[in-house]
Amino acid sequence: MNTDGPSAGGGISPGAGVPWLAGEGQSADVVLSSRVRLARNIAGVRFVGKADRRERMHVLEAVRARSTLLKNVGQLVWINLHESTVSDRTILVERHLISKQHSKSRGVNAEDPRAVLFSLPDERLSIMVNEEDHLRMQSVMSGLCLDACWRTLDAVDDAIGAALPFAFSPRFGYLTACPTNVGTGLRMSAMLHLPALRLTGELEKVKRAANDIALAVRGFYGEGSEAIGDLYQISNQTTLGKTEQEILAELHLEILPRVVEYERSARRELLSKRLSTIEDQVFRAYGTLLHARLLGTEESMTLLSMVRLGVVAGLITGHTQAKINRLLLLVQPGHLQLMWGKELDQEQRKVARAEIVRQELK
Amino acid sequence: MNTDGPSAGGGISPGAGVPWLAGEGQSADVVLSSRVRLARNIAGVRFVGKADRRERMHVLEAVRARSTLLKNVGQLVWINLHESTVSDRTILVERHLISKQHSKSRGVNAEDPRAVLFSLPDERLSIMVNEEDHLRMQSVMSGLCLDACWRTLDAVDDAIGAALPFAFSPRFGYLTACPTNVGTGLRMSAMLHLPALRLTGELEKVKRAANDIALAVRGFYGEGSEAIGDLYQISNQTTLGKTEQEILAELHLEILPRVVEYERSARRELLSKRLSTIEDQVFRAYGTLLHARLLGTEESMTLLSMVRLGVVAGLITGHTQAKINRLLLLVQPGHLQLMWGKELDQEQRKVARAEIVRQELK
Numbered sequence: 001m002n003t004d005g006p007s008a009g010g011g012i013s014p015g016a017g018v019p020w021l022a023g024e025g026q027s028a029d030v031v032l033s034s035r036v037r038l039a040r041n042i043a044g045v046r047f048v049g050k051a052d053r054r055e056r057m058h059v060l061e062a063v064r065a066r067s068t069l070l071k072n073v074g075q076l077v078w079i080n081l082h083e084s085t086v087s088d089r090t091i092l093v094e095r096h097l098i099s100k101q102h103s104k105s106r107g108v109n110a111e112d113p114r115a116v117l118f119s120l121p122d123e124r125l126s127i128m129v130n131e132e133d134h135l136r137m138q139s140v141m142s143g144l145c146l147d148a149c150w151r152t153l154d155a156v157d158d159a160i161g162a163a164l165p166f167a168f169s170p171r172f173g174y175l176t177a178c179p180t181n182v183g184t185g186l187r188m189s190a191m192l193h194l195p196a197l198r199l200t201g202e203l204e205k206v207k208r209a210a211n212d213i214a215l216a217v218r219g220f221y222g223e224g225s226e227a228i229g230d231l232y233q234i235s236n237q238t239t240l241g242k243t244e245q246e247i248l249a250e251l252h253l254e255i256l257p258r259v260v261e262y263e264r265s266a267r268r269e270l271l272s273k274r275l276s277t278i279e280d281q282v283f284r285a286y287g288t289l290l291h292a293r294l295l296g297t298e299e300s301m302t303l304l305s306m307v308r309l310g311v312v313a314g315l316i317t318g319h320t321q322a323k324i325n326r327l328l329l330l331v332q333p334g335h336l337q338l339m340w341g342k343e344l345d346q347e348q349r350k351v352a353r354a355e356i357v358r359q360e361l362k
Numbered sequence: 363m364n365t366d367g368p369s370a371g372g373g374i375s376p377g378a379g380v381p382w383l384a385g386e387g388q389s390a391d392v393v394l395s396s397r398v399r400l401a402r403n404i405a406g407v408r409f410v411g412k413a414d415r416r417e418r419m420h421v422l423e424a425v426r427a428r429s430t431l432l433k434n435v436g437q438l439v440w441i442n443l444h445e446s447t448v449s450d451r452t453i454l455v456e457r458h459l460i461s462k463q464h465s466k467s468r469g470v471n472a473e474d475p476r477a478v479l480f481s482l483p484d485e486r487l488s489i490m491v492n493e494e495d496h497l498r499m500q501s502v503m504s505g506l507c508l509d510a511c512w513r514t515l516d517a518v519d520d521a522i523g524a525a526l527p528f529a530f531s532p533r534f535g536y537l538t539a540c541p542t543n544v545g546t547g548l549r550m551s552a553m554l555h556l557p558a559l560r561l562t563g564e565l566e567k568v569k570r571a572a573n574d575i576a577l578a579v580r581g582f583y584g585e586g587s588e589a590i591g592d593l594y595q596i597s598n599q600t601t602l603g604k605t606e607q608e609i610l611a612e613l614h615l616e617i618l619p620r621v622v623e624y625e626r627s628a629r630r631e632l633l634s635k636r637l638s639t640i641e642d643q644v645f646r647a648y649g650t651l652l653h654a655r656l657l658g659t660e661e662s663m664t665l666l667s668m669v670r671l672g673v674v675a676g677l678i679t680g681h682t683q684a685k686i687n688r689l690l691l692l693v694q695p696g697h698l699q700l701m702w703g704k705e706l707d708q709e710q711r712k713v714a715r716a717e718i719v720r721q722e723l724k
Contacts, residue, residue: 276713280655291649293642351638 018095019122021329023321025143029312030260032191032231032325034252035096036149037138038157039176039185041167047177048130056113056130062164063129067117069159073152074119081114087343090334092116096140097123102131124152132177133185135160144260146188146252150244173240181239188251189235191220192259195309196266198230199278206259214238215255220301229301229328234259271313282310289357294350300331300357307361319361327360380457381484383691385683387505391674392622394553394593394687396614397458398511399500400519401538401547405527409539410492418475418492424526425491429479431521435514436481443476449705452696454478458502459485464493486514494539495547497522506622508550508614512606535602543601550613551597553582554621557671558628560592561640568621576600577617582663591663591690596621633675644672651719656712662693662719669723681723689722 020033041047042062046055060080067076081089081102089103098116118126128136137156139149167175173183181187197203207217214237219227234256236247270278285306289295295303308324310316329335331353337344340352382395403409404424408417422442429438443451443464451465460478480488490498499518501511529537535545543549559565569579576599581589596618598609632640647668651657657665670686672678691697693715699706702714 276655276709280716283653283655284650287649287651287653288646289649291645291652293638293645347638354642 018326018329019124020096020140020142021322021325022142023325025141025145027144027257027260028142028321030192030194030263031144031256032193033140033142034144034146034149035138035140035187035189035191035233036146036153037136037187038153039133039174039181039187040135040137040157040161041175041177042134043165043167045134048132048134049177051130053113059130059134060113060115063117063127063135063160064115066160066163067127069163070125070156071159073125073156074122076117076119078117079115081116082111087334087337090332091338094329094332094334095123097126098128099131099136102128102136124149125156127156133181144190144252144256146190146248146256150188150248154244180237183240184242184244184247186239186244186247187235188247189233190251190256192232192234192256192263193230193305193308194232194259194263195230195305196270197263199270199281200266202262202266206262210234210255213255215251228298229305231301231305231328267309267313278309278313279315282306282313282315286310286316286361290361291358292354295331295354295357296350297331297333297353300353301328304328304331323360327357330356330360380688380691381486382458382502382504383684383687384504385687387503387507389506389619389622390504390683392554392556392625393506393618394555395502395504396506396508396511397500397502397551397553397595398508398515399498399549400515401495401536401543401549402497402499402519402523403529403537403539404496405529407496410494410496411539413492415475421492421496422475422477425479425489425497425522426477428522428525429489431525432487432518433521435487435518436484438479438481440479441477443478444473449696449699452694453700456691456694456696457485459488460490461493461498464490464498486511487518489518495543506552506614506618508552508610508618512550512610516606542599545602546604546606546609548601548606548609549597550609551595552613552618554594554596554618554625555592555667555670556594556621556625557592557667558632559625561632561643562628564624564628568624572596572617575617577613590660591667593663593667593690629671629675640671640675641677644668644675644677648672648678648723652723653720654716657693657716657719658712659693659695659715662715663690666690666693685722689719692718692722 042059045051045059048056051059064078067078070076079088079092081098089098092098093100093103097118102114102116104110104112112130114128114130116126116128124141125137125139137153139153139156141149169175174185176182176185194203194206197206210217216235216237218233218235220229220231220233236251238247285303289300289303289307304324304327307316307319308321311319311321311324330339333349336349336353336356339356344352404421407413407421410418413421426440429440432438441450441454443460451460454460455462455465459480464476464478466472466474474492476490476492478488478490486503487499487501489500499515501515501518503511531537536547538544538547556565556568559568572579578597578599580595580597582591582593582595598613600609647665651662651665651669666686666689669678669681670683673681673683673686692701695711698711698715698718701718706714
């Protein structure tokens with residue numbers, strides 16, 4: 001295990017993108033990535049919100065010691081976030097290895113002992129330690145593959161749980177800091193690219209339908225974040241009263257395939273009935289990305305969304321989905337600065353972002 | 363003299379642009395063209411507003427007969443507008459050979475006898491017959507050259523006036539339909555490209571200063587037209603109480619050079635203090651023109667304005683001012699359809715315009 005602390009995200013190679021944005025796997029035209037996470041707490045230790053520094057340190061040590069039990073997940077990296085730099089934490093957030101809350105870049109509790117453990121090279125596994133719960137374990141992969149994510153995470157859960165008893169109630173199941181996670185502690189989600197549903201105005205219908213069956217529709221960075229670049233996370237909200245297999249089957253086999261088909265049908269409709277308008281929007285976005293000298297993060301993502309639609313629809317040739325997905329990550333401030341090799345202020349980032357995008361798309 | 367009537371604008375070659383948009387001559391970085399016009403009426407014939415059909419026909423015949431007296435202006439073309447097609451008249455308006463009012467494409471008086479006489483190949487001379495006055499003679503050339511325009515038009519005025527006495531009062535000078543033209547009947551104007559003064563917010567100052575000294579600031583198509591593409595016509599309003607030479611000297615030697623210098627200084631300021639913003643705007647406009655699949659006239663002109671600034675400032679290489687000026691004309695509906703070879707509806711024009719612009723800028 002690589003135990004270096006704050007060294008550029010602990011071996012992360014920013015230029016290469018992240019495997020979960022590889023544009024591969026089932027339904028990758030619509031589904032960027034699938035994600036499964038489990039919330040767990042160590043039995044007999046106060047929850048993070050109540051824990052003092054000593055208890056937090058104890059949790060870190062306990063998890064870190066058990067990480068040697070994990071097999072077949074690649075090389076593991078441990079990073080103590082309370083000892084890491086802001087820019088390293090930004091990188092980790094942008095790669096979705098930790099949450100914004102766990103990063104606490106500007107919070108009063110930036111010194112609270114907390115860590116992240118993740119696997120290289122493919123980053124399919126990560127465990128946030130001392131986030132809202134003692135352990136927030138997640139597995140993320142490219143395409144629609146909640147089943148594979150679940151298998152990975154289930155094995156991790158078994159391996160750690162066997163050595164480190166989790167807080168569990170026979171009546172409620174796994175106990176968690178927030179009641180919405182009690183039971184399975186499970187959340188499954190997929191990151192979807194839904195530009196056509198936005199353009200045809202049908203996205204609101206999808207959102208309402210999702211809410212009706214207790215699914216949440218959120219933005220690129222999860223809870224509380226705005227949808228930018230037409231990227232949406234759809235996830236289950238119910239963790240109690242259903243088995244993991246039921247939740248998996250419902251999302252992976254029923255609901256997500258239906259949303260995928262809905263988006264595809266909206267794309268077909270746009271391309272047959274509003275081709276010139278769509279071509280115009282796609283190529284204007286492409287032209288702006290190819291020529292702009294100043295680009296903000298959000299505008300870049302909005303433009304990349306249209307270019308991604310153009311690439312998937314075959315309107316733009318010579319670029320892969322993987323490249324456009326990767327650019328969605330590279331335009332984020334942390335990755336941008338890592339690529340550029342130094343800290344940049346906001347104006348400098350706009351220049352650097354435009355330059356990197358031009359180079360990549362040329 | 364070519365006396366063909368309504369044959370594609372009477373020998374006009376749309377693809378070649380117009381000589382007054384050649385991007386040549388003095389101060390061509392700011393001044394697209396200079397224009398001098400004289401309003402004249404034939405003595406003893408009722409003004410156009412009061413004339414019946416017979417009198418109007420008489421005016422046409424009288425002017426046409428005298429046109430043989432004109433020397434050194436090139437080949438002359440006569441077009442009876444009341445017998446011409448709407449698309450031919452549109453072409454003539456777009457080339458500024460006739461006014462929108464003279465075109466009367468949709469007016470109740472579309473059958474009123476009226477004509478235009480103009481010179482090929484350089485279109486430096488045109489005479490509208492039976493517009494607001496019996497004769498509206500104008501000379502237009504590229505760059506800041508009101509002196510040359512004036513010499514051309516003065517000779518034409520002398521040649522025709524010697525054979526066809528003009529309505530003249532010893533007290534007021536030349537008599538015209540509108541009192542604002544009485545006296546010299548002279549209007550001198552320059553078409554200026556003022557993007558930097560708009561961007562620095564100083565354009566309003568120029569407009570106020572111009573009004574204070576009785577100059578008018580108008581849009582691309584003259585009176586009543588909006589400024590699109592940062593193109594402004596600055597012209598004298600006083601025709602009475604000053605000699606032609608005084609008006610010429612004031613505009614040509616004093617006022618216009620001052621506006622030119624003001625715009626140039628605004629451009630220098632933008633390029634030194636706001637370079638990245640300007641580069642960004644210039645290249646975004648360029649990128650949109652290079653990639654859009656649908657373009658409206660006005661948007662095209664707005665984008666071409668920024669590209670013209672970029673070409674003049676040396677930010678964009680590989681294109682000449684002349685090419686961008688020419689595109690300002692080609693994006694107009696009439697020229698677009700002439701280039702395309704057929705009538706197009708508004709949506710088709712957007713597609714054709716975007717395609718022609720892409721081809722020209724590639």
